[in-house]
Amino acid sequence: MITKTQINAGLRYAILIAVGFLLAYPLLWMVGSSFKFNPDIFGNLSIFPPPGRATTEFYPAAWQLSPSNTMAFYYMNTLRFLIPRVIGTVVSSTLAAFAIARFSFPGKKIIFFTVITTLLMPELAFRIPIFMLYRDIGLLDTFAALYIQEFFAVNSFFVFMIIQFMRTIPRELDEAANIDGCGPLRTLIFILVPVLRPIIITVGLLTFMWGMNDFLGPLIYLNSPDRRVLALALRGLIQEYDVTHYGRIFAAAFMALIPTLAIFFTCSRFFVEGAIASGGKE
Amino acid sequence: MSKKRKIPIAPYLLLIPWFIGIGLFRVYPIISSFYYSLFDFQPILRTSRFVGLDNYRRLLFDFPHFWDSVEATLRYVLIGTPMVLVAAFFIAYILNFKLKGVNLFRTAYYVPSILGGNVAVALVWAQVFGGNGPVNAVLGVFGIDPIPWIQSETFAPFVLIFLSAWQFGSVMLIFLASLQNVSPSLYEAASIDGARKIRQLFSITLPIITPVVLFNTINVLLRHFQEFNAAFLVTRRGPNRATDFLNILIYEFAFVRLQFGFASAMTWLLLAVIGILTVILFVSSKKWVHYSD
Numbered sequence: 299m300i301t302k303t304q305i306n307a308g309l310r311y312a313i314l315i316a317v318g319f320l321l322a323y324p325l326l327w328m329v330g331s332s333f334k335f336n337p338d339i340f341g342n343l344s345i346f347p348p349p350g351r352a353t354t355e356f357y358p359a360a361w362q363l364s365p366s367n368t369m370a371f372y373y374m375n376t377l378r379f380l381i382p383r384v385i386g387t388v389v390s391s392t393l394a395a396f397a398i399a400r401f402s403f404p405g406k407k408i409i410f411f412t413v414i415t416t417l418l419m420p421e422l423a424f425r426i427p428i429f430m431l432y433r434d435i436g437l438l439d440t441f442a443a444l445y446i447q448e449f450f451a452v453n454s455f456f457v458f459m460i461i462q463f464m465r466t467i468p469r470e471l472d473e474a475a476n477i478d479g480c481g482p483l484r485t486l487i488f489i490l491v492p493v494l495r496p497i498i499i500t501v502g503l504l505t506f507m508w509g510m511n512d513f514l515g516p517l518i519y520l521n522s523p524d525r526r527v528l529a530l531a532l533r534g535l536i537q538e539y540d541v542t543h544y545g546r547i548f549a550a551a552f553m554a555l556i557p558t559l560a561i562f563f564t565c566s567r568f569f570v571e572g573a574i575a576s577g578g579k580e
Numbered sequence: 581m582s583k584k585r586k587i588p589i590a591p592y593l594l595l596i597p598w599f600i601g602i603g604l605f606r607v608y609p610i611i612s613s614f615y616y617s618l619f620d621f622q623p624i625l626r627t628s629r630f631v632g633l634d635n636y637r638r639l640l641f642d643f644p645h646f647w648d649s650v651e652a653t654l655r656y657v658l659i660g661t662p663m664v665l666v667a668a669f670f671i672a673y674i675l676n677f678k679l680k681g682v683n684l685f686r687t688a689y690y691v692p693s694i695l696g697g698n699v700a701v702a703l704v705w706a707q708v709f710g711g712n713g714p715v716n717a718v719l720g721v722f723g724i725d726p727i728p729w730i731q732s733e734t735f736a737p738f739v740l741i742f743l744s745a746w747q748f749g750s751v752m753l754i755f756l757a758s759l760q761n762v763s764p765s766l767y768e769a770a771s772i773d774g775a776r777k778i779r780q781l782f783s784i785t786l787p788i789i790t791p792v793v794l795f796n797t798i799n800v801l802l803r804h805f806q807e808f809n810a811a812f813l814v815t816r817r818g819p820n821r822a823t824d825f826l827n828i829l830i831y832e833f834a835f836v837r838l839q840f841g842f843a844s845a846m847t848w849l850l851l852a853v854i855g856i857l858t859v860i861l862f863v864s865s866k867k868w869v870h871y872s873d
Contacts, residue, residue, distance in 0.1 A: 548703075
């Protein structure tokens with residue numbers, strides 16, 4: 299006999315699988331369409347190309363993303379701002395979080411309050427004056443414009459995340475190191491950082507992923523074709539007025555998402571825990 | 581006995597980058613953007629003329645595009661935010677039943693949140709909702725005529741709202757974590773009382789997690805106000821300005837037309853709208869958010 303509990307469980311799985319399929323469909327369709335000619339892409343729902351009509355010819359075409367450069371070039375340019383951005387974010391956020399979470403000192407409350415307040419401030423509030431600032435110090439059309447801020451712990455979200463994580467680590471750990479004569483910086487590097495590893499990785503990965511998606515930053519700051527990043531180069535694809543083969547667009551989109559997807563699936567644990575840490579604990 | 585506590589120097593040294601960052605990239609910009617908003621400030625024309633509140637006056641009374649944009653922004657924010665929250669909560673609620681494979685689903689549902697803002701996704705999304713795209717193909721199965729999603733003022737905002745809803749995963753994870761923290765003993769007491777699942781949801785679960793609901797609401801709201809990529813790339817601000825969000829209008833006036841004063845005034849009006857909504861949420865939260873202590 300099928301019990302009511304079993305029916306309920308079945309229903310729940312059905313919903314979860316249906317929702318999962320709905321979420322996955324656009325991505326699967328993208329991958330499938332990258333192997334198809336136009337008539338097979340549109341007007342139907344199938345993901346796979348019809349038998350005998352699959353083609354891989356759009357991949358080389360998509361790899362040659364613009365007449366002058368391949369995707370490798372645009373990937374390299376993206377990394378040129380992304381790697382410093384990740385390093386800057388991780389180092390400066392950890393330093394700030396360490397100071398706030400582990401010391402008591404006059405002004406600490408105000409500082410913590412400021413971190414929380416800036417958490418709620420939309421980034422667009424600062425955009426124009428920062429642009430003027432960069433213009434005055436000659437950072438326009440440089441990669442530095444896309445990462446310099448990150449060396450100054452401006453992303454309160456990450457500072458807050460590391461503070462929250464640090465609070466779960468027993469203080470005895472660093473106090474013991476202190477007694478052994480370790481200075482604060484050595485305590486942080488040799489005692490705390492190994493324990494903080496998961497959250498540091500999460501912060502680094504999130505910075506990386508968000509950076510891969512960053513379109514507005516490069517749009518505002520970068521001009522020269524030499525420094526065009528992937529996000530801007532991809533945009534070029536939809537500016538072509540006459541798209542001959544949509545397969546090429548899908549192949550390029552897929553190749554642009556592969557690194558993000560690969561990193562996500564190898565490190566999914568850190569993302570999921572990070573997302574939870576950002577709001578679950580209070 | 582009288583061990584007078586020394587003021588430690590280490591935390592201040594550690595916070596040096598943070599102090600510089602907050603000063604240079606947060607406090608200074610917010611003050612100077614208000615200052616700019618009082619000027620007719622166009623560096624290209626080498627103009628910088630004090631105009632008082634004239635930029636604000638022009639925006640509010642002489643510049644209908646601004647109001648179109650306010651309308652488009654609010655429509656997107658006020659439909660999109662509840663949609664994301666409801667989807668996220670509903671899925672979190674289902675995942676919270678001790679089902680096998682929860683971890684797999686939770687990871688899979690998070691993928692769109694990671695990819696959502698990418699230009700590549702925008703390219704795909706435009707085709708998903710294209711004239712002969714799969715969405716219209718599904719409608720065709722039910723005998724519904726194709727909808728010109730991206731070309732229609734009515735439907736274009738929904739193309740973007742659906743894209744945002746697609747990314748409910750990160751919000752869902754936060755709901756799920758809070759649901760998993762609700763003590764099972766509360767439910768036991770309720771089931772002895774014979775409270776049904778649906779009543780448990782509204783009388784036990786929801787009240788307990790209201791602080792997280794508030795947190796998520798504010799976050800999702802802020803995210804919607806700052807939408808840029810999809811509106812810029814998928815619907816290209818149109819048709820007829822139906823998806824010309826304030827964030828994009830500000831971008832245009834600041835970085836394309838280089839009217840920094842006017843764009844700064846626009847920024848401040850947008851901040852005022854965001855501020856008002858946030859304050860309403862916080863003030864009303866005293867009535868509906870329960871903090872247990």
